[in-house]
Amino acid sequence: MKQTIDELPLNKELTDVLQHLGIKEQNPAYSTGLAWGGQESKNARAIHSPADGNLIAHVNMATADDYEQVVKAAEEAFKVWRKMPAPKRGEIVRQIGEKLREYKEPLGKLVSYEMGKILQEGLGEVQEMIDICDFAVGLSRQLHGFTMHSERPQHRMYEQYHPLGIVGVISAFNFPVAVWSWNAMLAAVCGDVVIWKPSEKTPLTAVACQHIIRDVLADNELPEGIFNMIIGDAKIGSLISHDNRIGLVSATGSTRMGKKVGEAVGARLGKSLLELGGNNAIILTENADLELALIAIVFGAVGTCGQRCTSTRRLIIHENIYDQVKERLLKVYPNLPIGHPLDSTTLVGPLIDKDAVNAFTNALEKVQQEGGKLLTGGEVLSGHGYETGTYVTPAIVEAVNHFEMVQEETFAPILYLIKYSGEIENAVEIQNGVRQGLSSAIFSTNLLETEAFLSHWGSDCGIANVNIGTSGAEIGGAFGGEKETGGGRESGSDAWKVYMRRQTNTINYSRDLPLAQGIKFDIMD
Known part of the structure; x- marks a missing residue:
């Protein structure tokens, strides 16, 4: 760092x-x-x-x-x-x-x-x-x-x-x-x-x-x-x-x-x-291409210092690859360049103000009280170059979906790791188990899994992506989400x-006035 x-x-x-x-x-x-x-x-x-x-x-x-x-x-x-x-x-x-x-x-x-x-x-x-x-x-x-x-x-x-x-x-x-x-x-x-x-x-x-x-x-x-x-x-x-x-x-x-x-x-x-608000998740099945996924996860979680409505908040990982994914993230996170946003080497800039910093630290404190485990990050940086008190180290927390803080959207770089087992339906149920419904993503090379994710019993979000992350929408598609995200596009x-x-318009170009549904209404003698 x-x-x-x-x-x-x-x-x-x-x-x-x-x-x-x-x-x-x-x-x-x-x-x-x-x-x-x-x-x-x-x-x-x-x-x-x-x-x-x-x-x-x-x-x-x-x-x-x-x-x-x-x-x-x-x-x-x-x-x-x-x-x-x-x-x-x-x-x-x-x-x-x-x-x-x-x-x-x-x-x-x-x-x-x-x-x-x-x-x-x-x-x-x-x-x-x-x-x-x-x-x-x-x-x-x-x-x-x-x-x-x-x-x-x-x-x-x-x-x-x-x-x-x-x-x-x-x-x-x-x-x-x-x-x-x-x-x-x-x-x-x-x-x-x-x-x-x-x-x-x-x-x-x-x-x-x-x-x-x-x-x-x-x-x-x-x-x-x-x-x-x-x-x-x-x-x-x-x-x-x-x-x-x-x-x-x-x-x-x-x-x-x-x-x-x-x-x-x-x-x-x-x-x-x-x-x-968004409380966006990426699902990693055991068929995920982890090389692709890693870039999407990190950018989604720390881009804009976690202050995007489409930021990745939750990472739902199949138990067979959970330890591997966690290990790789713990190698990347401590080396993220944090600094002035106009410095070309910086990947993580500051939070908007000290209120946002307080929300970040309070969320981490509360989720740990609920049983979450802070794996890395969570510091407020100080000293030369960080005198503003708005720079933090992005955090990774092991958690479960029903934790109160996991259910909330904290506008800051906190990524919750959540383990799932069994079929894709179990991961989708976890993903959908929040009040927000903006953006979602799955990484898998298995067609059956990706199509289930995109089906009408799959993701309940306004945006559902396959093998790309939750953030970075193009302007060609309608942007917005469901539930507490508001329903707008x-x-x-x-x-x-x-x-x-x-406006619906009906034009009569005849010399008669027939009524709809065959109604008869004759006022003429």
Whole structure:
């Protein structure tokens, strides 16, 4: 394990990155795409990097009055944006994708520095934004409905999809820009306008995105209010959730947060798209290719320092290979390079803050009280290079599935080893035996085992992978999960439909008015 890191204070390179992205020492509370507001707010938040504790910048926190200004701008923009042909909206998104290509490196660095994920993951997150733009451009020419035969003569029936209006996007700190883009670019080609509330822990990347897309909006002489951003705490999130003017609320975060959003939106009979917690497992059968599996397990468990909703939390191992797998992991874990996320040799960066560190240490303490055995890791690093108190050593714990802490999602690098015996159905039962249902994976070269895992009595998760890990979803497929994960779907496939309202149309081109189901209703003499 690397015990020191290269000191990377807010040096010239990082200062240049911030300047290039339009980040100032003090940043406004909201943007309507073309204009900024909330500059005079007295309520400011200092944003420090979890990597080295340095102050990056300040952001003003929005008020309820600021929120009203943003909603009014969005309402007016929607009247214009919805009338633009979908392929023309797609052209705007294409240009945004080109801008993101230009800014990939500096934006990726800011994602890494503000959030703490390693640079390769920061760059990968920006690539996700570019990819969803490409996907949305093609989608803008494929917003198809259906036609069907009517039972009535000389009648035509079909379905079409219309824009919803304003889409509220509440994103989490761990993917500070990608999740917004999944929602915003699909919503945009569907004819919706967006109000984005980024995590108050990572708002600077959102500010940077607003600067990046501003030129595209201005160059195309579009009105303000199409892509909006507002920085605030849970009070702003609550305003979005309770607002009847918001057609859809897409919220990513903890199950606890999602239940509050779902309750508020449901009470007004609005639409919600919830992407919440995961308690993801990889099953290793005795037919697994362990060379393949090892990379997937380690990346899934320690990537983003365990702060992905798709992180691998549980490893369900057949008893015949359990000791072999455990031995190999115990050789890898102590040698993982832990350090500054912008250091090219680092594989494990910091946790987001000290609250996350406390959750990590508390979970390990509790699971050991339940009977779990800590095999490696679990330390909070200190000393030169680790003064922030946000660096930890990823932990491996032998456990059983019914332990309370195993049933919970701890947003930190803890991997629980769970032994199973017998057939694949036993492993699947363990995997499904949690309240969350986001991502799952199996490693096996046995077709009977993998097909059982993918069957309707197999994995109950929204994502089920064979011979790849639980994290690293591509944008082409719909992303989301079941049970306490919320049931929402974002990104690819036909996820676009949630951003639209569905309408069935019947057209009578005859000179008679026959009623459906053969009903007779004659009012003529």
